[in-house]
Amino acid sequence: MADTSTIAGGDIPPASQTQAEVQDQTTKSSSDSQQPSISLEKETLSFTPSLSTSILLPLTPTTSSALALAHVQRVWDSIRPNSAIYNLLLSDIVLVAAVSHPTGRILAHLTLKPIHLNSKRILHGAVSGTLCDWAGGMAIAASIAGDELKVGEGEQDRQMTTGVSTDMHLSYCSTAREGDTLEVEAWVSRRGRKLGFTGLEIRKRVDGWEKGEKGEVVVVGSHTKYLPFGQKPREAKE
Structure with missing residues (x-):
């Protein structure tokens, strides 16, 4: 009787075979294979805010830009x-933090009151x-607070714009109460x-939020806006 069994084309070594022998066979099989070797190198994450904020530095009062926060508050x-x-x-x-670079981001807090709840006494959709x-x-x-704005007619209006909604999607992950x-x-x-494309995450605030600690996610969403003043203007030509 043969001392090995075959399942789906692979040999199973007999129980009497030692671990060293198994390792030796595995090494030999790998060296004889004609498949090219794969080198796994550490990848550097690039900034892709559309995927998740998890790859960004936490937005906190410490990392906030005073200029950006003041502009958003004014708007x-x-x-x-x-x-x-x-x-x-x-x-x-309450707006608590904002930055313009590497992209526009804001952080705000809202404490839920009865007016925010549905008939089940949880956050209304x-x-x-x-x-x-x-x-x-x-x-x-x-x-927009980070734009190098030209001085000219219409620039004040462009500074204060937030665009017009064209599309919005929400996913309800959990809920919150009064x-x-x-x-x-x-x-x-x-x-x-x-067009401007934005992402959203609504979470329950937890202790340590000011250091970047994040609570349970309640809602995630996306919001597309029509921008009547378009993209960042080029520097004015002399």
Whole structure:
């Protein structure tokens, strides 16, 4: 009787064979193979905000840009008086951090009240949609804060724009209740000539958030905006 068995083309060594013999056979088989060897080298991650914020440095008050945060706050202050829905649902939202580079990003906090809840006393989906709409615009504002703007007619309007919504998607991952504080992070994946693409993550705020600690994800989303002023302008020619 043969002392090896074959399953799916592979030999199974007999139980009496030692580990050293098995290793020797494996090494010999590998050296005889005509398949090219594969070299696994450490890859360097490039910045791809459309995939996830996990490859970015944590956005915290320490890493925030004072210039970007001030600009986003100014844009928000100009929008709020003219939006009944924002005043109703987001009157207590607090911008805590923003950066313009390598892309526009914002971080904000909102503590949930009864007005934010549905009949089951959990976060209403419409509130999540409002947050996605708002945060995408604020991320666009943060990216514009980093532009080298020309002095000229229309530049003030372009500085204050957040674009017009053309598409929005939400995925509800978990939920939150009254008293929970949501951490809303949004970023610009790409700004083209006429469209801006943004991503969103809504999480439960946890202790250590100011050091970059992240809580349970409640909602993830994407928001596309039409940009009437287009992409970053080229430097003015002399």
